Amino acid sequence: MLYNLYFHPLSKFPGPWWAAISHGHEFYFDVILYGRFFKQIEKMHEKYATRLTLSLPCPIVRINPREIHINDPDFYDSIYASSAHIRNKDPGHIIFGSAPRALVSTISHSQHRLRRSILSPFFSKASILRVEPLIQAKADRLIARLEEVGEEGRTVDLYIALTAFASDTVSEYAYGVGYTNLEARDFNGYMHETITRLMHTVHVARFFPFLFPILSLLPVGLARRLSPGLGKILEYRAVMARFVARALHEKGGEGKERATLFEALASPSVPEQERTAARIEDEAWVVNLAASETVARALTMLVFFVVKNERVLRTLRGELKPVMQMSECGSTWKQLEALPYLTAVIHESLRLSFGPATRLPRISPDKPVVYKDWVIPPGHPMSSSVWYLNVNPTLYPDPLVFRPERWLEAAAQGARLPLFNFGRGARACLGINLAYAELYLVAASFIHRLCTPPYCIRLLDNPSVEDMMPYRDLVMGASKKGFFGLKIGVVRDGGEESGDEEVGRGE
Ligand code: HEM
Structure with a gap:
């Protein structure tokens, strides 16, 4: 001492x-x-x-x-x-104590460089542009499912629905076998629950790093009896282990035109010590975790702020309308990226969604x-x-106020506001292109179809900005009760009155 x-x-x-x-x-x-x-x-x-x-x-x-x-x-x-x-x-x-061999957990600089070079081509902008139809199809399915929820007069936790979207999208892209969370009546909540439970153990795992490797050796049935959360995590990993075993058996799908992530990692061109089932399972596990909550949270914050702010909503709808109507198949990511107000709204939503809010030494x-x-x-x-x-008052005056205009004003002065969500440098987010493609395509479809007559979105439980801000650092920010979410109703033709906040109604 x-x-x-x-x-x-x-x-x-x-x-x-x-x-x-x-x-x-x-x-x-x-x-x-x-x-x-x-x-x-x-x-x-x-x-x-x-x-x-x-x-x-x-x-x-x-x-x-x-x-x-x-x-x-x-x-x-x-x-x-x-x-x-x-x-x-x-x-x-x-x-990510539950995935010690993944890229994101790699301690050494040189080993990290090797691992990243294998994965990078998967997440380049060119690769993501190629799968834009897949992302758009999942976004369309998400909107259709939310419309159904509205028709049935039910309410939904938007964060869970968006986690289902992000998880289904990345699994289909990266593993070649998509999850079907979007098809479940309650959007499964499976992935979300798994991640939430994992987040709840993150600091214990940090201080007692030997715990998770020991617990992961338990048979799933016993783990489920000890803790339903642990059971779910092990179940999930068991499914993944089967895919990995197949990829290794088939030698990384040699000769295939487009390999899946499992196959790329199992390819004989990868150094042998990197080609183990445990290493590939860890990577696949992290890719799904990293891709789901982060994107879902940014989109949830976007809906929260836009629906709460009639002026922003009107401006956004006005900007989107001509572009969205231009093509029956929807707009392309490239067209949407060129829209200044949508871009500012996405940046402001990312800023106040934080991404991994924990410190990253x-x-x-x-x-x-x-x-x-x-x-x-x-x-x-x-x-x-x-x-x-992200709430530095010098960079962003009135930091907790949602003001997309701050990005436009900076641009007009030839400046560029920084955005720290994705980290920087050699270990910055690998999935940034996939994340942006999802943010643009879902945000545009959501606002154009569900926040435009005859539909509008009703925020339930009157959440305040403070309610949506991190109270706990569980890697991602969490509320006092340890969760994050946004209950919404999807209302057609106005719907019945209630004491809940109702905004996002059409003109
Ligand atoms: C809004 C969405 C997202 C945000 C804010 C975000 C943020 C981050 C941050 C801050 C890191 C650095 C973590 C660290 O230093 O320990 C990171 C790493 C990573 N992210 Fe993302 N992420 C997002 C979406 C995605 C998506 C869609 C994927 C898809 C696969 C992804 C995959 C990864 C991977 C593999 C790493 C590890 C990179 C490395 O260590 O070299 N992320 N992300």
């Missing part, structure tokens, strides 16, 4: 003594109080005011014995650097990293979080 406080290479960095001596406080706030450490980090920045001004929050603090947290948008690219700089992940902070193993007067010695995790950056 004394060493950590006085003699440790990080002992001169600002931060409370109790953060410097042990990880006890982090354990308390993240495990016992369940994902609340991110709020403590905010308080640390506030408490250690900049020494020069003694008023502004200090951008750099030591948040535990070995990690420095920096809240400065200008320094972001130095932490999340390009592949020209070595950046390892922190073995003490792997957010990186380590420079060989060289010190300099931040203003501070030199972060090699080997020490440094982190930043989208939770603070």
Whole structure:
């Protein structure tokens, strides 16, 4: 303890003594109080005011014995650097503990580069453009199912419906066998429930990394009896294991015109040590997790804000109408990307949906990293979080106000507002092109078909902006109760009156 406080290479960095001596406080706030450490980090920045001004929050603090947290948008690219700089992940902070061999969990810079080079072609813009008809077909199915829900007078959790869409889309694209969550009466909720339960264990798994590998050896039946969530996760992985075994048996589908993700990873051209069933299963598992909740959350926030804001809705509908009517088959991603207001709405929705709201530490193993007067010695995790950056009042005045115009105003002045959701550098989101294609195609169809007469969307339970903001860091942000969602009614011809908020009605 004394060493950590006085003699440790990080002992001169600002931060409370109790953060410097042990990880006890982090354990308390993240495990016992369940994902609340991110709020403590905010308080640390506030408490250690900049020494020069003694008023502004200090951008750099030591948040535990070995990690420095920096809240400065200008320094972001130095932490999340390009592949020209070595950046390892922190073995003490792997957010996908249930998939230790996946790309996103890979500690070493060089191994990460190898793994990423195998997967990258799958998610390039050209590859995603080729599967645009598949994405549009899933978006159409989603809208048709929501219309049915409306006809039947039922309500739905939009987040679950969108998770079903994203999961069905990525599974069909990446595995070649699509899930059919969109066909289920309640959109299955299976994927969503699995992920939510997994998110609930994320900090425990971080502090006790040996737990999940042991639990995953349990037979599914026993796991289900111990915990329904664990049972679901193991069931899900068992299905995946069968696909992987087939891909390995068929030698990665040699000679096929278009390989699936399983097949690409099982191809004989991949180094043998990388071609194991466990490694491929982990990757496939992460791809589905990473692709579902993030996209579903951004679209849920988009609907929440747009439907709440009549002015934004009218402007968006006006911009979309001619483009959507131009072709019976719907609009293409390329046409939609050229629409400035839709683009601004998507960026503003992403900003306030945060994506993975947790901090994402990186380590420079060989060289010190300099931040203003501070030199972060090699080997020490440094982190930043989208939770603070996306609501930075200097970049985004009135940060919790949904104002797509801020993106247009910046563009008019020749500037470009930053967006931190997808991370940056060599380990930035691999699925960004798929994510954008889904965001554009679903947002346009949703607004044009369900927020335009004869349909309108009713938000149930009158959620406030605060209700939709992260209260807990369970990698993705979660509410006080540990969940995220948005209950909606799809109303045709106005529908009956109720005390719930009703907006998004046609002119
Ligand atoms: C709005 C949607 C999305 C957001 C905000 C998002 C955000 C992120 C972020 C911040 C990371 C870095 C994580 C870290 O540093 O540990 C990441 C990584 C990753 N994402 Fe996404 N993501 C989104 C959608 C997707 C989709 C659709 C896929 C499809 C497969 C995907 C696949 C991945 C993968 C494979 C990685 C690991 C990349 C690596 O380690 O090199 N993501 N994502």
